[in-house]
Amino acid sequence: MQWETVIGLEIHAQLATRSKIFSGASTAYGADANTQACIIDLGFPGVLPVLNEAAVDMALKFGIAVNSEIASRSVFARKNYFYPDLPKGYQISQFELPIVGKGSISIDLEEGSQKVIGITRAHLEEDAGKSLHEDFHGMSGIDLNRTGTPLLEIVSEPDMRSIKEAVAYARKIHQLVVYLGICDGNMQEGSFRVDANISIRPLGQEAFGTRTELKNINSFRFMERALNYELERQIDLMEGGGEVVQETRLYDADRDETRSMRSKEEANDYRYFPDPDLLPVEISEERLQRARQAMPELPDQKRQRFETEYRLSSADALTLTQSRALADYFELVVATGADAKMTANWVTVELAGALNKAGLDLSQSPVRPKQLGGLLQRIADNTISGKLAKQVFEAIWNGEGDADSVIEAKGLKQITDSGEIEKIIDEVIAANPKQVEQFRAGKDKLLGFFVGQVMKQTQGKANPGQVNEILLAKLKG
Amino acid sequence: MHSKSIAELGAAMRAGEFTSVELTRHFIDRIDRLNGELNALITATPEQALAEAEAADRAIQSGKAGPLTGIPLVQKDIFCTRGVKTSCGSRMLDNFVSPYDATVVERLKQAGAVSLGKANMDEFAMGSSNETSYYGPVRNPWDRGRVPGGSSGGSAAAVAARLAAAATGTDTGGSIRQPAALCGITGLKPTYGRVSRYGMIAFASSLDQAGPMTRSAEDAALMLQAMAGFDPKDSTCADQAVPDYSAMLNDSLQGLKIGLPREYFYEGLDSDVTASIEEAIDLYKQLGAEVVEISLPNSGLAVPTYYVVAPAECSSNLSRFDGVRFGYRCDDPKDLEDLYKRTRGEGFGAEVKRRILIGTYALSAGYYDAYYLKAQKTRHLISDDFKHAFETVDVIMGPTAPTPAFALGEKVDDPVTMYLNDIYTIATNLAGLPGISIPVRAVDGLPVGLQIIGNYFNEGKLLNAAHRYQSETDWHRQIPEGFA
Structure with a gap:
């Protein structure tokens, strides 16, 4: 059976704003745990979010770059779930009305051709904190520095038909966000995170197969490896008479394998609804125009x-x-x-x-x-x-x-004085009568020998063009 | 001293009749003596109050006093107060000391007001009788066997019993106006966005609004003046100039068009309450107002709409109380799930849990369209009713609550009957409109509130109408027995 691979990517690009998306706390990476989380990031009782307009401007830049429809009105929604590194018990994201709508980008394939990959949407959201499960003796540590860092989640269409295309697309988006100055692109620090949805189907079949979502991919190399592993796993499953289960799988770079994280049944009901603390984001025609003019x-x-x-x-x-x-x-x-x-x-x-x-x-x-x-x-x-x-x-x-x-x-100045070159050539010709004879008898490749001799005499400083020209004239003489 | 209005107290202090420290001591003493039987305060802060009073006295002496300088107030315990326990009436926050001041608290401090402490309230502002407080029910000063209303019941009781010159409250579905009505005081819920919500612990973000609870409209004007105005920390706060409310108080009511919604004078309304309201409206006619009957045809949708929208928002707003960073945490959690379940199971009371459950259900996949989305649509219909009404009338009048104060325990086991107590107040929250409740003729010694609803940002008009009524009557001057 011949299988066709279908891949779609969700990329989280951390936006390079100085402060967080809904608070004034710094977004700098690498500070001591919990030193860059203010009461708004910590979700204290009574606090309210205020949108950082710089994050909106960055989203606009991206949208313009991928020829997207920019929503004149987009809405922040709450994605509700409990986790200790999510202080409010909900993440502020965009759900039904994202700021960046349908767009596309073209990628370069190896054979020199190009392919257009559809972008479904890109929306603004806040990042969660980090749970640290090591070094706490059976407990978990929470670092909320990253909480509230602005993210642009870029969702592609399932348009990629090979792992190479998926990597090329991810690289292209990476290149673009760094070009635009809206993301530092540092994958090790998590500034650019790729989640991959992959499925297979018999070649020629139109309906998509069941997909799995791969997480924890923090380099392009790992992305390729994770997808390779998962592709083989799915093919083995299908060819062994099994079924692919819709689930989220975590890539373990140390073992070079993916393993199940949670299945569809365990998936949360996020109970999205518009965040009543934030007004809809209205993008005026003037603002869009300004953004277009400011595009690099x-x-x-x-x-x-x-x-x-x-x-x-x-x-x-x-x-x-x-x-x-x-x-x-x-x-x-x-x-x-x-x-x-x-x-x-x-x-x-x-x-x-x-x-x-x-x-x-x-x-x-x-x-x-x-x-x-x-x-x-x-x-x-x-x-x-x-x-x-x-x-x-x-x-x-x-x-x-x-x-x-x-x-x-x-003293590397080239000798371009043809008189001087001629003098040296005359010396070389005089010193090698046998070779001159052979050359004149038709052994053309001896020209290289003469050039070499001239260059040796001049420590390579003679102008090669002139040397050739004069040598030929004299030898053929 | 305690029977004087804010304006009278301010004038007396500026004239040197007494100092803010003396006035503050007087209220602290009353709280010490009288709060026990009312349970109106969760936390008293006498030391802080006296320090603020001393600062106020210095300002008065140096001629820098404003109308609220040195005036002792209580803050509803929903407002975050730096360094002071902020419980929101819940076990969940019994150990929570806020690291910051709410904008309302900050503005009142800047205006020189003195904070005597934190007022009792229904847990997380969910209730109409103050019986859901973790700190026990507040008793109505007019009859200690009755409820003061809720959720700002502690604020209302404190002002009615003259334990403070004024109080702050919040109103999500009637929580300022209904207790004001039941305790015989003046309570104003401003237009949504008029007062910053920053630092006010959220119940239902699209409905919550802070406002003054005072003995008169005149005092409410002074309080609102300090509380209102744009706050960059609250994205939903209106960037609109605040008019001089006091300057509008005495405007003539000649030609004022009052709309009486026929839906507000129907079944369920106590006949004695009807008579009191009609008497008040007659007085308005004598003052030159014109009264017309109007219809708010979608009034019946207000309570059901509210009980989808408010619980939905609260189910999300209260997720942050998880035992991880602040507030109550259960003992010895086995694992994360156990921590969440027991912390929230033990930290929240029954009414809060009921609303979280309702709201979670309404937002769940498969029910969202039928409940939350539908409620947003009916909310629009309710707003449109008012929009049409305000094309022909200046203000709308009616009862604040269907009955005077009811007995403690009477409705506590019947949530739906309890919810109907807010039948006249909820619609204005859904529409975002301002409303005020003022005391009119009492029924069997129990206060009755007249509600006046205005168009967006027309607080000045409401205060004007309320003040003109209070200039002709003395219901607002009545003091419950034992508190004179």
Whole structure:
């Protein structure tokens, strides 16, 4: 039997507001337990929520970026359930009327084609606290610092047909929210959490199979592994004559398996109803207009612009627009007057390689865009050869100064004086009569030998183009 | 001293006849002597009161006194008061000392008022007789065998018995007006959003509203002036200017159009109460008002609508009382579920549990549309009735409660009969309108309340109409025997 995989994702992106969604407490990560929870977060008697408009603005940005219908009126609702890390006994979320309605985003598939994934909705809600079940000697600890942190829950359509597509979609959303500056994207710290709904059906069947929901996925790598495990588990079940049960399953990264957390029967009745403490969120046409005008360039737009404006290959444009920081770096280098194509190569190969090797982030790069630009210009104007440029790059990396001072200090300036090159070539030809004879007899590949000899004599500083040209003329002479 | 109005007390203190400390001592002494038989206060705070009185005296001496400076009040125990036990009439919060002040408390403090303590109330404001309080029932000063009404029964009894110059109350379905009627005082429920709900322990968030409970409309105007106004901490609080209520008190009633809803003068209304209300309305006619009969055809839906909406909201609002962070926690819980079940089972009283159950049911999957959603629709119909009425009349008048105070224990086992006590007050909460209850002719020595309902933010008009009546009558000056 051939099975088709169907996947839909629910992504919780923590919004990068300074204070919480309904209180003035800080959202900074990593503070001592329960030091960033005020009486509103703690759900004290009598307290009331007041909406943080910055969270609304961020939701608008996302909605605009995925071409969604923005609700002119959305409503906060209470999702009621008891848990110790949920102080009020309800979570304020959006249920029937979310702020961001239907939208879509296109993902890049491996073979170079694109696929549009539908976004059902995205809604604002508050995060719960954390229950800590270790280190408390049979008791549980509660840390309410995270309580009330704004979340944007982004729900996709069940449009993904493979694990690769699901990962590509999750990465795309991740890239987008970081681009928009609305989420720091840190999966380890839980700023970007993915829940995956997965089911299988016989290829060709229209009806969906029974799905399971996977939770606790905190990296893209784990996401792939969790989905792989679950996919195989479901196929084994079905092929063994069993049935998939609708349930929530937890991914255990240490054991690389998923296990049942709660079944549909145990699911809560959340008794959603509109929160009477909060007014509906009304988005005026003016506010939406302002939000549209304030939109940064999106990854796909930037990529297209890079292709047309800089005449980059689509592969280079894609790589350079992976992150806003990388794209900005590229453009800063180009702004110094460097050739775009050459810049793309240097940024994606040399710089990326060096950063990777050193385990550094682009923001920590010892080579500043202006310095790289200076180096590339010296290649372009033939001051140094491409080969020596790597040496210069290393020196800049090591803090030895800008391209010009390194070239000067190391005497790496390229020899472009054709008289001088000719002189050296004459010497090389004179010193190797046998090879000259062989070349003239038709052994063309000996040209490389002569070039090598010239470069050896000049410590690689001779301009390779000129060397080739003059050598050929003289040898064929 | 205790029989003077707020305005008279303020004038006397500013004239140096007595100090706020003397006045406060006088009320503390009355509370010591008389509260035992009424049980109107859960917590008395004499030391804090005297400290506030001293500060008030300094303000009076330096000429910085406002109308409430040095005036001793009691706060309903639903308002969070920093450093003072805030029980909400429940075992659940018997050990709860609030770390902050409610906006109402803060504003009254800023206005220089002195807080004598916290008034008894029905548990979590759920009740019409003050019999659901964990601290025991409050007794009606007019007849100690009778209830004071609820849920602000402690506030009403304290003001009626002159244990304080005034009190704060809250009204979700009649909890200011009905006890005001049963205790013979003036109680105003403002428009929803007129007074901040921040720090007021929520019962039903879309209905709850704080207001003054006083001996007269004149005093209520002074109290409301301090309590009302926009509060950025409450998203449902109206950002609307607060008019000068006192300045409107003496406006002429010539041409005032009074609507009498025929649905309010029907079955179930005590005939003596009817006679008192009609007598009061006759006086309004003499004052130049014009009376017309109107209809509020959906009045019959008010009680059932209320008993879906209010319990639904309360079932969610009271979820935070789980024994985890504050308040009551059961002994030695076996596990989490045991902690929840026993904490809430032991911490809440029967009426609170009944309403949580009703509300949980109404919000449950499969019942939501039939109950909660339906109730939202009938709520609209009720609001529309008033909207139509106010196209032709300025105010609506009728009884506050169907009978005078009933006996303690009389209805406690019959919740539906108890709920019907709020039949005339509930609709205004559902519509968000302001309403005031003022004492009119008593029946067999028991007070009767006239309710005046106004259009949104027309508190000034209500106070004006109430004050003009009180300028012609002295029902509001009556003091129950033993408290003079």
